[in-house]
Amino acid sequence: MENGKECLMGRNLRLENLTKTFGTLTAVDHVNLEIEEGEFICFLGPSGCGKTTILRMITGFETVTEGKIIFDGKVINDLLPQKREFGIVFQSYALFPNMRVEENIAFGLKVRKMPKKMIAERVDQMLDLIGLRDWRNLYPAQLSGGQQQRVALVRALAPDPQVLLLDEPLSALDAKIRVRLRAEVKRLQQELKKTMIYVTHDQEEALSIADRVVVMETGQFRQVGKPIDIYKFPVSSFVADFVGTSNFFKGHRTDNCVNTGKRKFKVAQSGSIPEEEVFLAIRPEKIEVFKYGEPPAHLERSNLVPGRIDVVTFLGAAVRLVINMDGEEVISDVIEKDFEQRQLRQGEEALLYFPPEAFIIYRAREGSQ
């Protein structure tokens, strides 16, 4: 495994115009993507966006309506699922309840008629990978959810699949374990340098785990990119809204000013078209909040707005404020230290500052930049 880079070309997985329709419904709509060997790709989107359908087409459990799935230079549209050598991890674990942990892991090796001794070695190796050697003789029902999913993970990895596909593998687990297992999956991926395709509706999970994230909506790819780029530079109001939290203002842009009706914000970019309808998006952590009446002098006056702090929620290191600005609700995350120092209180007036460069501007009509 250490010599995993011997193959220079790489066994890439390519989706070409991939389409799936169920009756009149188009679940996946002409999508294109090249996944490199060893890459960790995450499909992210709300439920019903088609991400699981793509995964199921790659696994072979769903037929392809149109387009091609190409692996290692060969079209595999019609290859039987059991011939694809792709490992799958399911949301429901799908461990065989009638088999012990080690039998579960050995299953894929046994059906490949691997010699007994090699199976035993491989099973040990896999159990060590997840630190469950002592649990090998238990049945799935005797394990916790997190342990079960670990077993499911190495069961899929045991036959050394070309690609590992994970279908919302952590969504049945509770929050703490989810975060821990997330890190474990990431570690395994980096150790084994295995191509992994991961489907989730949890944006935090997607951003923290993947090399590249594919944001999907209604069967189409809305944005493909590195997690940091997707968070910082969402290409549409949908992405901005779905990935992380954003505040939106609808307004009318003239030069580098946007008039939202109630107020005028100064923005950093000037538009190419003289006058147009736009959406302004701003992340909660970009908004600064001060006690009423004492803003630092150097700030842009027009981007200072008074408001009342309606709700205060402690998130640990940060404090989330819901602020009412003359009827408009804005969400702002303030680091805990600032919250204390600036003596912000629920129910009191405050002054909000929207830095001009923090706004992302979308054209209102198509909701994209």
Place this chain on the structure above:
Amino acid sequence: MTGMTLGFLLAVLTFFMLYPVYDICRLSFFKEGMFTLKNYAAYFTNPRIFRSLTNSVYVSLITMVITTVLAFFFAYGLTRTTIGGKEIFYTISTFPLIAPSIIQGLALILLFGRNGLITRYLFQTDWNIYGATGIVAAECLYCFPNALFILYTTLSAVDTRLDEAAQSLGASALKTFYKVTLPSAKYGIASAAALVFNLTITDFGVPVVIGGNYNVLATEIYQQVIGMQRFDLGATISVILLMPSVGAFLLNYYLTKKSYALISGQARPFLQPSRPFKRWAFTIYCWIPCILILIVFASVFLGSFVKTWPYDFSLTLKHFDFPSLGGYAPLWTKFWASILDGEWQSMIAYKYAPIWNSFWVAILVAIGGALLTLLAGYIVEKKKPRGDQVLYTLSVLPAAIPGTVMGLGYILAFNKPYYFFYGTFWIIIINIIICNFTLGVLSSIANLKQIDKSIEEASVSLGANPITTFTRVVFPLTKTAFFSNAIFFFMRAMTTISAVIFLVSAKVKLAAIEIIFLDIDGRTASANAMCTIIIVIVVGMLVAMRLITGKAGLKGMSASA
């Protein structure tokens, strides 16, 4: 793979179910290739035969009302009150399923017959129970567990919080019952009623032993065919019997679906402790059917061991030496005949041959039936190929067809020289499997529904082919259901009468059928003894299965969908 299995199952069901029924219809409507209603005219103009229809409907309706009401309050006691001994009540109420339906008839004759313990011995009266009264009483006991299963499921699934909500809003207990409990269980009640109607109108065993001169459709078919060799009239009566039974079946099926749709996933089966009066009332109430059932079994047991019921109660085993109803069983007869001689030889090797036959037939039916219904369920529930709905419909249909009709259909369809299996045990085995296909498939489907689709996909994605997936993953997971299906088929094979009575012969004999022949011959005590032996075998099998699989129980084994 899937296509081949589907084709095979469709062919089996078409050939062994649709074809015989088609043959019956053909015979009743056609004479020498010409369409005619002559048979129907003959049926409706002969008052004695025509009475069988009104008689059937009459006893079925009365049985339906009594059984449904009795079973409803019994189920209510088990699900909605905090009485003690629920397990015992439940277990006793399932007893009628392990015996042939005639057992209730035999017991009632022992108690209320011409030489009944109660009628003759205690009250010295000439009144006896033969006729409609006997049929209704016996059928009520026989149908009780079947109705109970449906009502028990319904009542335990309906959200008890609705009752609590109604009471907290100030409704009295009685008002809550009428306005909330009863309406929420209405589909279950109606479906239980339809099932009881169907079971009663199609039953053959009870009316044949206790009906006396009171003829019903199921016995009339047998009379016409076996007694008078009037196959055309038998077929005509069969078609007439098909209508109410199919109607009741469809109604039951439709209502069961509706009733399950009402079941809320939120139901909380938490019960407040019942008030003492309610507890006592329901405890006493629940004992009544249980005691009646126990009396039935006790009388038949006792009746098979005493010298001359009800005059001489000294114990004897002589009734177990069945009077010259000898038969022949492959292997068995040869084996015992070679090592025994004299009286023992004739008893074990010949007279006990039907029991041995029944046992082996039941074993083969159990294996074959459980396998075929699991396969059919697997294809319908998991594979869903094109045509799966046809298979589903054909699989569910057998429950609608009365056994006597199926039996007659088999004679008409297969009594031809080129059907080598006719007149052998194989046709009996096939017939019993087909007649009980419905429940086997439905319980397989219910069980397979619980297996996550991903488990099979996991197996496939790990490289297993469909056969490995089925044998290594799906089958082990359905093992419990498979065994309980096997037990169900075994019990049905040991106890069934109505269809196979047309298929037995001097060479091919079965224990349950012998009960009827013994009874007709006036050998009531031996009939009881044969019944006892069947029960012992069935119970022995249940116990063995319980030891093997670690669990058993009769839950979900009724004739209900």
